[in-house]
Each structure stands twice: as C-alpha cells, then as structure tokens.
Amino acid sequence: MTSTDKKVGYLPKSMRPEYTPQTAAHDVEAAFQILEGRWKMIILFHLFGERLMRFSDLERAIPAISQKMLIQQLRKLEADGVIRRIVHHQVPPKVEYGLTDWGEKLCPALDALLLWAEQKPPETP
Template identity: 70%
Template sequence: MTSTDKKVRYLPEGKPQRTPLTAAEGVAAAFRILEGRWKMLILFHLFSGDALRFSELERAIPTVSQKMLIQQLRQLESDGVVQRIVYPEVPPKVEYRLTPWGHDLCPALDAILTWAESRPTP
C-alpha cells in the first residue's frame, strides 16, 4: 500500500497571518465604513433587529436632514451593512434593516463603548 502524505504538498488553511501594518489597514478600512456624522445613530437604531421605515428613522433622529439621512443610508447599503427593502405599493414603502454582516458589528461597537466608558478621568 502506498502513502500519499509525502506526495501531497499544500499549506493547511487557517487564520490569515496579520502584521501590524495589515491590522492597522484593516481597522482603518472598517472605520472608513463607519465614518459619518449619523451612521452610528442609524446603526444603533437598527440594532433592535426590527426593520425601520425611512420615516421612523427620520423621527428617531430629528436633527438629521432628509438629504443627509438618505446619503448615510445609501453609503451603509453600498458597504453591505444595511439592506434596503422596497415594497411595490402606493405610497412607496421602504424599510431598512441590518444585514447579517451588519449585525456582527454590534458586539464590536459594544466593546468600543465599554472601552470608552472605562477611560480614567484626568
């Protein structure tokens, strides 16, 4: 009987090796997705898990303009964090919810919040 273990040459798959440079670039890319004055507020309203209509988001964040809310939602949608659902009815009904990848962001933001709250007072 012949053995194949010496013939087969491949690298086992595992976690990608990170260097300080690749780690910094990855975190910077993540923060670019989240940058924007209203994105955090939008995300925290959507973390409840329910789909929210545009008008509900508008009421929840009264200081944001319609134009800015639309821009921030479109950016989150294009980045794959938020899903936009359009219902074919009159008047138009549009809902927003987090994608599964967007839901994965919740523990990370909770960790950042906990870290910020633990800051020692100067």
C-alpha cells in the same frame, strides 16, 4: 468564546488571520472608511437587534440629521453591504431599512466600544 451578543460570536483564534502591524492598520482603516461620518454609527444603533425601520421612523429617531444627509448615509451603508433596503410595492410606497447579516456582526464591536467609553477616567482639572 466570549461575546457581548449571544447571536454574534467571535472567531476562534485558530480561524483568525495572522496580522502584522501593517496589515492590521490597513484592515482597520478599511473598516473605519465604511463607518466614518457623524451619523452612520447612530443609524446602526437604531437598526440593531434585527429591527426594520421606515425612513420616517429613522428621521424621528435622529431629529438632528437632515433628510438629505440621512438619505446619503443610508445609501452609503447600503452600497457597502452593511444595511439592506426593502421596498414594499404598495400605495403609498413603503421602504424599510435593516441590517444585513454582515451588518449585525458589528454588534459585539460596537458593544465593546460602548463599554470602553463607559470606563473613561474622570477628567482632572
């Protein structure tokens, strides 16, 4: 079993569903709908490695995102089950965000995407 992250492995071939080009395209489209948008991938990269981050920490880590957009993206990722929102009932209120177990399983796929991007051939004039 090959994996870019020791904690998250790939399913053995015997356990993978049989895909046709149509079913594969449908399932990939569904996955991309969860991850679509300019900011979601950046948020995920900040949360990888079982990190918990407060909202203000995410704001500082991604200075180009507006507060409104960060809230929207976090809510969508939470609704899709990719991240979890942890509310600590104290004064002042403390809210942290982290990946769900399912969200952590994205790590090898995004590692593979990074490796793929690194291999881009140089542009020719």
